[in-house]
Structures are given as structure tokens and as C-alpha cells.
Amino acid sequence: METFRQDIFNSEIGNTDFVQENQSLSKKNILRGLHYQIKQPQGKLVRVTHGSVFDVAVDLRQSSPTFKQWVGVELSAENKRQLWVPEGFAHGFCVLSETAEFVYKCTNFYAPEYDRNIIWNDPEIGIEWPLMGAPQLSEKDQNAPRLESAEVYS
Secondary structure: OOOOOOOHHHHOOOOOOOEEEEEEEEEEEEEEEEEOOOOOOOEEEEEEEEEEEEEEEOEEEOOOOOOOOOEEEEEEEOOOOOEEEOOOEEEEEEEEOOEEEEEEEEEOOOOOHHHEOOOOOOOOOOOOOOOOOOOOOOOOHHHOOOOOHHOOOO
């Protein structure tokens, strides 16, 4: 299976170079996000190689007509779908299967000093997460600020 071709990606999205690829393994009901970098923003091309997740991107560009709007899609090893999360967007996902292996290419390096997040259930954004009970969150995600007090892009 061919999972990526630079020429096709560039014809659909524009010239983009990836500098880093990451992989994570999570268990059912784990919710990660909403994460972004305020400087050195990262575009991400995300996919799942095992299991399934509900993947979300939120536009955090104040100058955009889609500011605060979100898109969510199920990504799974079975459907082989991918999601492009552009620079200037927050990203998050919740695991739908018992486990899920998540792979993502990034357009910029991870920079912890610029790492920011927004609470996953912010009513101003209104993401409709397909959760079965309460999500499992990291301490960082439990204590994330709401959008109204978060640093966003101009």
C-alpha cells in the first residue's frame, strides 16, 4: 500500500516539506488534545495503522472565516483514511478501539516551549466527541485552558 506521495500531496495541498514523523499507542477512551504550537506551528498528516480514532482539527487562526470551527473524522487501519491538519489548527483525537496506533508526519519540529493546548470540551468550540463514558486525560489535558483565555494565531 502506498501511504504517501510528495507530488500528489503537493498538487492537492501545496508545497509542504515534512521534517519529523511520530508514532503513538493509546488505549480505548484516551483523549489527547487539543494541542498546537503557537510558534513553529506544525502541519500534520495523520493516520492510524492499528485500531480506530476520532480525529479532530480546530481552526485557531483569528483572521480565518472558519475560526473556532472544527472537523472530525474517524481514522482507522481498516478505512485507511488520512487527515491533513494545517498549521494554525489545534489537533486532538479519542481512541474508539481497544488500542490504536497513530502515525503523523509534521512540517515542523516539536518545540515544547511553544506547546499550547485548549480544553477538549470547550463549549465555545462544541466538538461532538463519540465517547463511551468519561475520557481518560493526561494531567496536561485536564488542566488545559478554555479558548477564551488561550493564546491563538492572529
